Amino acid sequence: MQRPPTESQIEAVARLESAIRARNPELAESAIFQAFSVLHPVHAPALILLIEAPWHQRHEDVVRAIQQLRSPDAVDALERTAFSVHEYLAYDEDFGLARKCTWALADIGTPEAQQALGRLAACNNSIIASYAQKRLDNWEDELHRKGHSHSTTVNQPTPPYFLWNDRQHFFTCITAADAAEAGKKVSRVTLVTEYDSHCTIYDSEGMAWGFHFVGRKEKFSMFDRLLAEVYNPRREFPVSYSKRRSYQFDELQGAYLDGVAHDDDILTQFVDGDELTKRVKQCSNFHELLETWKWMETG
DSSP states (O other): OOOOOHHHHHHHHHHHHHHHTTOOHHHHHHHHHHHTTTTGGGHHHHHHHTTOTOOOHHHHHHHHHHHHHTOOHHHHHHHTTOOOOOOOGOOTTTTTHHHHHHHHHHHHOOOOHHHHHHHHHSSSSSHHHHHHHEEEEEEETGGGGGGOOOSSOOOOOOSEEEEEETTTEEEEEHHHHHHHHHHSEEEEEHHHGGGGEEEEOOTTSEEEEEEEEETTTSSSSHHHHHHHHOOOOOOOOOEEEEEEEOOOOHHHHHHHHHHHHHHOOSSSSSSSSHHHHHHHHHOOOOOHHHHHHHHHHOO
16 A cells, blocks of 8 residues: 655655746756655656656656656656657767666556557667567566556665676675665766666665666766866765666675675775685575675674
């Protein structure tokens, strides 16, 4: 049964509606970020209006919010938005907004959403059609993601869980306290290196997750990257989580071993690297790996 919205969730609705009435891009950006931090189905009507509003630049974030809510009422708007043209996205030859729309439709998972994907898969834009067809091809494999529009909480992994960044070979364990701080102090370097895009979260239930810093640019220029080296402020970004797939234990084990192999005296600060590798290889499940992590931290 869906819980009634809290005061903060109702306040977020009011801010979304105020931004829509004013047609103010700055108000919309702020309201969308606030809604993301307390997301509830009561936000869906305003978000559906914003997804087709041409006067702001946060359409991808709105699609992500609707994807998390799995709102069936958004199907028609998502299908239209897949073909929308925005000047600020003119650089994106890969039609990233359309790709996100196909993901949102797939996660909504209703027959109407599936039919919308079918129409997108038959469209004249081959790139958009390929995105939609991939979601149709994977429909059965992604059933665990679908139809959670009436869940009482936004989907996110339950800590403790492990996180691995395959580009940086970084591996860590996230506790409940760590998870509560996620997104509160995100550096510019973290954003321009697209850290979130290269991370996988492994929870104790055998599910692999991804996450995204809501509001970050999708692509960064060389100037952005150079600037981050000399000016690296931190600011808060809401974190959007999404289930990716089930994983086998050997994938998680391999991620831990990769982190150890590329370690710079962080994982091996208190223990011998060879002994840690040996213990990780001896583990056969998530909980044994967690015990190894606790041993590693205390030496």
